[in-house]
Amino acid sequence: MTDSVSASTRVEASPEKRFFIAMLVKDIELLPAILDLVDNSVDGARRLRGDGTYEGLQVRLKVGPDRFEIEDNCGGIPLDVAREYAFRFGRPQSVKGTPGSVGQFGVGMKRALFKLGGHFSVHSKSDNSNFGLDVDVDEWAQTSGADWTFTLSHVDENYKPTRDVDTGTRIVVSKLHDTVAEDFASSQTVGNLRYQLRLRHRDAMDRGMRIILQDEAVTPFIPQLQQSDAVRPLFRQINVNEGQKTVNVKLYAGVSEALGPEGDDQAEDFPREKDAGWYVFCNNRLLIAADRTTLTGWGDGLPVYHPQYRRFRGYVFIDSAYNELLPWNTTKTGVDQDSRVWRRIASEVKQAGLEVVHMLNRVKSERQNTDMPEDRPIAQALSHAREVRLREIRMSARFTYPAPKEPTLRPSMRKIQYSVEKKRYDAVADALNTSAVSEVGRQTFDFFYRNQVGEDD
Incomplete structure (x- = not known):
C-alpha cells in the first residue's frame, strides 16, 4: 500500500x-x-x-x-x-x-x-x-x-x-x-x-x-480481635491459583471488645458502631473498610447488618507479586466484583462471617433468656478475652467459643419448642432477616401476640 x-x-x-x-x-x-x-x-x-x-x-x-x-x-x-x-x-x-x-x-x-x-x-x-x-x-x-x-x-x-x-x-x-x-x-x-x-x-x-x-x-489503625483460651478467632490461609500464578489470602474473623450498652436498639449508642464489618486489603493497601454490604455477604447469605452485630470484625489480606490478579479497581477504592479471584475469596468470606454471626446471635439469646452469669457462658468468656493484634492470633480454622448452656428459666418464663417444615421456616427466616432459630420463634410469637391477644396492660 x-x-x-x-x-x-x-x-x-x-x-x-x-x-x-x-x-x-x-x-x-x-x-x-x-x-x-x-x-x-x-x-x-x-x-x-x-x-x-x-x-x-x-x-x-x-x-x-x-x-x-x-x-x-x-x-x-x-x-x-x-x-x-x-x-x-x-x-x-x-x-x-x-x-x-x-x-x-x-x-x-x-x-x-x-x-x-x-x-x-x-x-x-x-x-x-x-x-x-x-x-x-x-x-x-x-x-x-x-x-x-x-x-x-x-x-x-x-x-x-x-x-x-x-x-x-x-x-x-x-x-x-x-x-x-x-x-x-x-x-x-x-x-x-x-x-x-x-x-x-x-x-x-x-x-x-x-x-x-x-x-x-498520623497514628496507624491497628486491626485487633478478641482472643483467650476459650475464645479463638477464625484464621485461615488459602491460595487462589490462576494458571501458574498465585494469590495468597489470609482471612481473620472474630469480635471486638464490647463498648456501650448491651442492648441492640439504637446504633448511635455504640461508640464503635461505625467500625463493624469487613476490611479488605490488597498488598497491605486497604481497599474497603467496615463493609456491611452484599459485597461481603451481608444480606446475601448473612443477615442484613443490624446493631446486634456491632462487635463483628473481619479482615481479608490479599497478596500477590502479580498485581494484575489483585481484585482492585483503578482508584483502589473498591473491589472488582467481576474478578475470578474475588469470587473465590467471597465464598470464604461469607462462610467465615456466618460463624461469627451465629455466635453473636447466641450471645443475644443468652441475654434475653437469663440474668444468671452461670447460664451465659459465651458472654462470660468474651468478657475475659482481650484484644490482640492479628500477628498474635493463633491458627484456628473455625471460630471457637464455649458451647451455650440450656438456661434456667425465670419462674415467670415459659419455653416454647416445636418443629416446622424447613422450606416454610427458611421463607419466614428470610422475611425476618435473621438466621437465628430462637429469633424466628420469638418474632413470630410476638407478632401473633400483638395481633391476636394485644399488648400487656
Whole structure:
C-alpha cells in the first residue's frame, strides 16, 4: 500500500488533551487521588527497603487553599524511569512493577496532579540522578498534535546521595481548582484525609514509616480481635491459583471488645458502631473498610447488618507479586466484583462471617433468656478475652467459643419448642432477616401476640 493510499484511508483517532484530562479525573474523588500519591511513596519505600523496616522514612503532606505539597525520602524516581515511564499515561507492557507494590495501572500520579490543580512541579533525587519537572497544565493542554511529552526543567545525571534517606521526591501543586481549594480550606476535609491515611497505610506505618499531615504525625489503625483460651478467632490461609500464578489470602474473623450498652436498639449508642464489618486489603493497601454490604455477604447469605452485630470484625489480606490478579479497581477504592479471584475469596468470606454471626446471635439469646452469669457462658468468656493484634492470633480454622448452656428459666418464663417444615421456616427466616432459630420463634410469637391477644396492660 502506497503512502498516498494510506493517507487517503487514514481516520484521525488521537485524543484531545483537554477531553482526556477531563475524563481521566472524572471517576476519582479528591482524597483517593491524594492517597494515590502516598501509594507511590510507599512503593518507593518497598523498592528501597524490601519487606524490612521503614524506620527513618517519612511522607509529609501539607494542604491549604493555595497549594498542595507532598514530600518523601523514599528513594526518589530514577531518571530513566522518569523519562520512559513515570509520566506516561498508562503502564507499557514492557515495564514490570515492583513485586508486591500498590501501583499497577500507571495513571495514579498523573491523574492526581490533574485532579488537584493547573500547575505542578516534581523534583526528585535518586541514587544516581536529580531532576525537576514544571508543568503548566493549561499551556500543555493547548498544544495540539501527537506530542504528549513533558520537558524536564533541570537534570543532574551525576547526583550521588550520601545516605539512602537523602533520596526522595517533592511534589507541589498550585493554581488549585476552585472546588479543591474550597475543600482544602475545610478542617473536615483535613480530618477525613487523616482518617483515610490512618486506615489505608497502616502497614507502612506499622513498619516504621512516619506519615505527617499538617506537621502532625498520623497514628496507624491497628486491626485487633478478641482472643483467650476459650475464645479463638477464625484464621485461615488459602491460595487462589490462576494458571501458574498465585494469590495468597489470609482471612481473620472474630469480635471486638464490647463498648456501650448491651442492648441492640439504637446504633448511635455504640461508640464503635461505625467500625463493624469487613476490611479488605490488597498488598497491605486497604481497599474497603467496615463493609456491611452484599459485597461481603451481608444480606446475601448473612443477615442484613443490624446493631446486634456491632462487635463483628473481619479482615481479608490479599497478596500477590502479580498485581494484575489483585481484585482492585483503578482508584483502589473498591473491589472488582467481576474478578475470578474475588469470587473465590467471597465464598470464604461469607462462610467465615456466618460463624461469627451465629455466635453473636447466641450471645443475644443468652441475654434475653437469663440474668444468671452461670447460664451465659459465651458472654462470660468474651468478657475475659482481650484484644490482640492479628500477628498474635493463633491458627484456628473455625471460630471457637464455649458451647451455650440450656438456661434456667425465670419462674415467670415459659419455653416454647416445636418443629416446622424447613422450606416454610427458611421463607419466614428470610422475611425476618435473621438466621437465628430462637429469633424466628420469638418474632413470630410476638407478632401473633400483638395481633391476636394485644399488648400487656
